Amino acid sequence: MAVGDCSRLIEKVVERIRGWGARKLSYAGRLVLINDVLTQLHSFWARIFIIPLTVIDKITSICRNYLWASSDKYGRVPAVAWDQVCLGKKYGGTVHCGQWIYLVAGGLVKVDWWPLIWNRLSLPKYAFIGWLMIQERLYTKDRMLRFGVISDGLCDICRTQMEDHQHLFYSCDFSTRCWTLLREWLGVPLPTNDVLHWCSMWRCRSLLKKQLVYAAVVALIYHIWMAQNVCREEHRVPIPRQIFNEIRRYIQNLYRSKEMMSRFSLVL
Ligand SMILES: [Zn+2]
Numbered sequence: 001m002a003v004g005d006c007s008r009l010i011e012k013v014v015e016r017i018r019g020w021g022a023r024k025l026s027y028a029g030r031l032v033l034i035n036d037v038l039t040q041l042h043s044f045w046a047r048i049f050i051i052p053l054t055v056i057d058k059i060t061s062i063c064r065n066y067l068w069a070s071s072d073k074y075g076r077v078p079a080v081a082w083d084q085v086c087l088g089k090k091y092g093g094t095v096h097c098g099q100w101i102y103l104v105a106g107g108l109v110k111v112d113w114w115p116l117i118w119n120r121l122s123l124p125k126y127a128f129i130g131w132l133m134i135q136e137r138l139y140t141k142d143r144m145l146r147f148g149v150i151s152d153g154l155c156d157i158c159r160t161q162m163e164d165h166q167h168l169f170y171s172c173d174f175s176t177r178c179w180t181l182l183r184e185w186l187g188v189p190l191p192t193n194d195v196l197h198w199c200s201m202w203r204c205r206s207l208l209k210k211q212l213v214y215a216a217v218v219a220l221i222y223h224i225w226m227a228q229n230v231c232r233e234e235h236r237v238p239i240p241r242q243i244f245n246e247i248r249r250y251i252q253n254l255y256r257s258k259e260m261m262s263r264f265s266l267v268l
Helices: 004-021 027-048 053-069 124-134 141-147 165-171 173-186 195-201 207-234 240-258
Strands: none
Touching (some): 124 195, 173 207, 207 240
16 A cells, blocks of 8 residues: 555544544543554554555654644643553553554563553543653653743642652642541552552552552542642642542442452451
């Protein structure tokens, strides 16, 4: 198949992405749609025609722009390199193994945090923010300062310390309080300053309990990230107890939906 013959294929991808662009989806929602396009490309088109590499590159760049900037045009520096996005979940990426990994070159190294992030009980929006957080790719204020985007690096939640990954997610009084409430309720050790280290050390025999604790940890990471957005945009500081109550309800609902109350000893 010649490059010129593929213009209809590229047009179709652009049309679909423009249609989605109007829907104002979250990163997680956009990722699901991209997964859909690339899976179709792989399972339908690529099995009928040999698609030229330049066309794959073009479609890849359209999907990359849509993920990070909600448009088919380049609009924002990607938080994570596309090769990493396209990796299988076990290898630190975001896609189910066997889907569109063929777009990626290079060796694969399994990461031990993938069950924490890509836990089947986690909401996609929690998982996506967790995936960025665990790689320290969220735009915390220290990074924004380095890029020259902002001039005030003070944490919007406590207004006493500079905001960086470590401060925002662990040592800010707000975050410490949230982690403490969650730890006391779950009755298991939780991360205190390094979620990667915690993930490699914490062991649990019950798969369901492990999945629920992982879901709670990733939910809290998401809520801490959203808390600084709320502070900056709505000029109010969320209350740790309210965030904790929301996560507790979420975990209780997950637990009930599993209808396995007698299978493990977590007191809910
Ligand atoms: Zn703070």
